[in-house]
Amino acid sequence: MHRVLLVGAGSIGDRHARCFLSTGRAEVGVCELSDATRESIAGRYDFCGIYTSLDSALQESWDAAVVATPAHTHIPIALELARSGIHLLIEKPLSTSMDRVIDLLSEVDAQGLTAGVGYSHRANPAAYAMKEAIDEKRFGTPLELNVSTGQSFATYRPGYRDVYFADRAQGGGAIQDALTHLLNLGEWFVGPIDRVVADATHQQLEGVTVEDTVHTLARHGTVLARKSKIFAGPLTNILKNVYRHFPRETSCLRLTRKQCGISGA
Numbered sequence: 001m002h003r004v005l006l007v008g009a010g011s012i013g014d015r016h017a018r019c020f021l022s023t024g025r026a027e028v029g030v031c032e033l034s035d036a037t038r039e040s041i042a043g044r045y046d047f048c049g050i051y052t053s054l055d056s057a058l059q060e061s062w063d064a065a066v067v068a069t070p071a072h073t074h075i076p077i078a079l080e081l082a083r084s085g086i087h088l089l090i091e092k093p094l095s096t097s098m099d100r101v102i103d104l105l106s107e108v109d110a111q112g113l114t115a116g117v118g119y120s121h122r123a124n125p126a127a128y129a130m131k132e133a134i135d136e137k138r139f140g141t142p143l144e145l146n147v148s149t150g151q152s153f154a155t156y157r158p159g160y161r162d163v164y165f166a167d168r169a170q171g172g173g174a175i176q177d178a179l180t181h182l183l184n185l186g187e188w189f190v191g192p193i194d195r196v197v198a199d200a201t202h203q204q205l206e207g208v209t210v211e212d213t214v215h216t217l218a219r220h221g222t223v224l225a226r227k228s229k230i231f232a233g234p235l236t237n238i239l240k241n242v243y244r245h246f247p248r249e250t251s252c253l254r255l256t257r258k259q260c261g262i263s264g265a
């Protein structure tokens with residue numbers, strides 16, 4: 001049995017609790033500041049410990065921890081856990097600034113820990129199938145990468161106004177909250193980004209002023225990439241190149257959740 005400490009038991013924290021416990025190979029303890037959230041999650045899962053502060057949780061020993069708090073708190077919490085020799089899964093984005101990111105990397109190295117950031121699209125079977133196809137050069141050498149995704153927060157996350165999403169300083173807005181997933185996925189598919197430009201604005205999502213739409217152009221070595229994320233409103237993508245006819249010579253690989261046998265959240 002692995003002993004896993006979950007720090008932050010909100011929307012994604014609940015899913016981490018459910019998934020770790022469902023493996024049957026982990027005991028999970030939870031540390032959550034909000035009384036209401038802590039009491040609510042404690043009623044749904046069988047935790048090995050429930051804590052109101054990180055200090056009290058660290059009185060026990062843990063093999064690994066998940067940092068599932070808002071992004072501006074990730075680095076200080078992760079540093080404290082790393083100093084205690086605990087392996088880390090830190091939710092995305094890693095931070096809202098570069099402050100002390102180097103300190104965290106140094107501590108992880110010094111302690112010989114494994115640490116990862118929760119860019120979960122890499123575990124999506126459809127994305128994994130695409131990665132395999134690219135690596136096996138099934139479509140030749142990639143020249144362009146186009147990624148567009150949208151998500152209606154009004155449906156998917158109706159409480160978006162009341163959580164970190166509404167505040168850029170806490171990791172809110174489409175760039176920090178969602179676009180980084182696509183940039184990370186793009187780097188996984190076709191290598192590191194050398195240059196990126198973005199245009200973003202608030203278009204439609206009610207009750208917030210943070211950007212709900214973002215378009216980027218990126219260069220990954222020789223691959224040019226275009227990525228868009230919208231939380232509301234129409235999206236127009238215009239793409240022009242001078243080496244390939246559209247649409248007759250366009251190849252499109254689209255894998256749906258259903259085709260990949262994925263159901264549920």
Ligand SMILES: NC(=O)c1ccc[n+]([C@@H]2O[C@H](COP(=O)([O-])OP(=O)(O)OC[C@H]3O[C@@H](n4cnc5c(N)ncnc54)[C@H](O)[C@@H]3O)[C@@H](O)[C@H]2O)c1
Binds near residue numbers: 010012031033073171
């Ligand atoms: N990988 C993904 O696909 C994915 C999906 C959703 C959210 N996230 C990320 O996960 C993080 C959390 O998002 P969320 O949607 O669960 O937010 P949330 O607001 O629903 O939950 C965050 C919880 O952390 C608690 N908290 C804050 N500071 C704390 C501290 N110091 N110690 C203990 N608990 C603390 C809050 O009380 C709250 O319950 C964010 O960084 C977000 O970007 C990732």
